[in-house]
Amino acid sequence: MKKNVLLKKAGALLLALSISVAAFSTVAPKGKIIAKAIVGGESSDKAVEIPANYEFTEWAEYKGGNQYYKFTIPEDGDLTLHGTFYKSGSMAISVLNHDFKEFNWVHTEGTDTVADETSIRSLSAGTYYIKVSDWYGYTKEAENKYKFKLSFKGYGVSENTVDSYENPKGYEINTTVTDSLTSTDNEDWYKFNVSKENKYVLNLTAYSNTAVTYSRIYEALIFNNDLTEKKLDISGADRTGEVYLNSGVYYLKIVGSNVKYSFSIKGASIEKTKVTKVKSPKKKKAEVTFKAVDGVNGYQIEYSTDKNFKKNVKSKTFKIEKTQDAGNNKRKITISKLKRHKRYYFRIRTYVENNNSRFYSDWSKAKMAKIK
Numbered sequence: 001m002k003k004n005v006l007l008k009k010a011g012a013l014l015l016a017l018s019i020s021v022a023a024f025s026t027v028a029p030k031g032k033i034i035a036k037a038i039v040g041g042e043s044s045d046k047a048v049e050i051p052a053n054y055e056f057t058e059w060a061e062y063k064g065g066n067q068y069y070k071f072t073i074p075e076d077g078d079l080t081l082h083g084t085f086y087k088s089g090s091m092a093i094s095v096l097n098h099d100f101k102e103f104n105w106v107h108t109e110g111t112d113t114v115a116d117e118t119s120i121r122s123l124s125a126g127t128y129y130i131k132v133s134d135w136y137g138y139t140k141e142a143e144n145k146y147k148f149k150l151s152f153k154g155y156g157v158s159e160n161t162v163d164s165y166e167n168p169k170g171y172e173i174n175t176t177v178t179d180s181l182t183s184t185d186n187e188d189w190y191k192f193n194v195s196k197e198n199k200y201v202l203n204l205t206a207y208s209n210t211a212v213t214y215s216r217i218y219e220a221l222i223f224n225n226d227l228t229e230k231k232l233d234i235s236g237a238d239r240t241g242e243v244y245l246n247s248g249v250y251y252l253k254i255v256g257s258n259v260k261y262s263f264s265i266k267g268a269s270i271e272k273t274k275v276t277k278v279k280s281p282k283k284k285k286a287e288v289t290f291k292a293v294d295g296v297n298g299y300q301i302e303y304s305t306d307k308n309f310k311k312n313v314k315s316k317t318f319k320i321e322k323t324q325d326a327g328n329n330k331r332k333i334t335i336s337k338l339k340r341h342k343r344y345y346f347r348i349r350t351y352v353e354n355n356n357s358r359f360y361s362d363w364s365k366a367k368m369a370k371i372k
Contacts, residue, residue: 040067044100044129052079052152059086059145062132069130076125076180076260077154078209081106082118086145090135093148095121095128103128103183106148107135120212122182122258125158155180155260163189165227168251173200176264181217181256190252192265197246199352199359201268202232204239207260217256220263225249231355242268244354270352270361273299276330278346278369284339286369288346289332292320296350299323300360303335303346307366317351338371 039060041047047070054071073079083093083106092107106117132146157180163169168191171177179188194200206217222232222243231250232243252265277289288301298320304313316335323331338344347366351358 040069040130040132042066042068044068044070047129050130050150052150055149056147059147060132062091062144062146064134067132069132070127071130071150072127073123073125073152073154075154075156075158076122076182077152078120078122078212078258079128080118080120080149080151080153081130082116082149082151083107084147085115091144091146092131092133092135093146094131094133095123096131097123097128097184098126100129120209122155122180122209122212122215124180124182124184126184157260159185163187165189165251165253171252171265174264174266176262178260178262179254180260181254181258183258186255186257188254190254191249192252193249194245194247196267197244197357197359199242199244199268199270200265202234202241202243202252202263202265204234204241204254204263205261206256207262209258209260212258215258217254217259217261219253219255221253221255222265223251223253225251227251229355244352244357244359246357270350270359271296272361272364273348273350274364275346275348275367278344278367280338280369280372283372284337286335286338286344286346286371287332288335288348289326289330290348290364292329292331293350295352296320296361297353297358298351299331299333299348300351301333301335301346301348302363303338303344305339305342305344307345307368309345309347309366340371343368343370 038048042065047068049070052071052073081093081095085091085108092105094102094105096102103121103123106119108115108117157178161167162185168189171190171192173192173194181188202220204217204220209215219235221230223230225248231245232241234241271293273291273293275288275290278286280286298318300315300317302309302313302315306312318333323333326332345366345368347363349363350361
């Protein structure tokens with residue numbers, strides 16, 4: 001008899017526990033938690049912790065004041081907040097960061113029926129709060145109920161620190177970086193070193209999210225070391241910009257919102273030219289003919305009696321207008337004061353002038369001529 005009573009009590013206890021667990025939640029596919037109503041905590045330090053993919057299946061009652069929930073996202077990404085309100089005078093469901101700044105919210109006012117609203121924002125990795133509150137201060141006391149659903153889709157990247165000019169992220173020339181700008185972090189800073197003066201190309205691609213308002217890159221700027229000079233300024237998505245940089249330290253600043261992006265800064269060659277012909281028409285002179293190049297400011301010729309250009313090297317730098325037309329997209333120039341009956345080797349390169357500096361292409365192959 002006692003044994004039967006104990007078995008009945010144990011069975012009743014197990015049944016009560018199973019009902020209690022079932023009333024709280026069930027696990028849906030892909031890790032989403034579908035839960036029955038849980039009323040949020042009355043303050044942020046008493047916030048009810050929930051996952052970032054979460055959905056109420058039953059109404060939660062709102063009786064005034066604030067109700068708080070808390071969730072954490074492991075990486076940057078898009079958070080969709082969908083709120084449903086039942087016969088609410090004026091209620092709001094908001095997402096706040098750790099400083100309690102509001103980033104996306106849904107609300108309703110003056111409705112006697114069920115109302116729905118959705119808001120999407122991109123957020124950086126971190127912990128956030130859901131706050132349920134009175135929107136205008138006149139919420140009805142009778143039937144104030146709500147449900148909400150969170151859906152999170154990650155970008156595959158994460159901001160570990162808040163970066164700035166004083167605290168930039170490091171960047172290595174000729175590499176590609178993927179990052180994001182969010183509602184909680186709309187400015188990225190990178191610091192990089194240029195070891196060789198050259199032309200460089202910044203390629204910037206923004207993977208805009210059409211579901212999110214204001215999803216775009218606003219500008220990308222390259223500054224010198226102390227920010228006193230702007231070297232490059234481009235704006236918009238899928239943009240390319242050319243910049244000429246001397247050796248030194250530079251900063252890249254990217255500003256935008258709700259967008260994943262990638263960029264690279266790579267060294268780019270200035271277009272080369274080549275020596276097509278060298279002859280000596282007169283004593284101590286050589287006439288050098290070379291291919292004309294568009295978009296450069298001038299040329300430099302080196303000449304030497306040493307084919308390896310290790311000794312007895314001289315050079316002549318000249319603007320395009322100092323040359324003569326040789327036909328067939330070629331130019332020519334005369335070099336004087338050469339030694340008679342000597343073999344000379346000639347090579348040429350182009351240059352571009354930018355910010356009071358000259359940036360040169362690589363040297364062409366050398367051609368030889370015997371001087372009269």
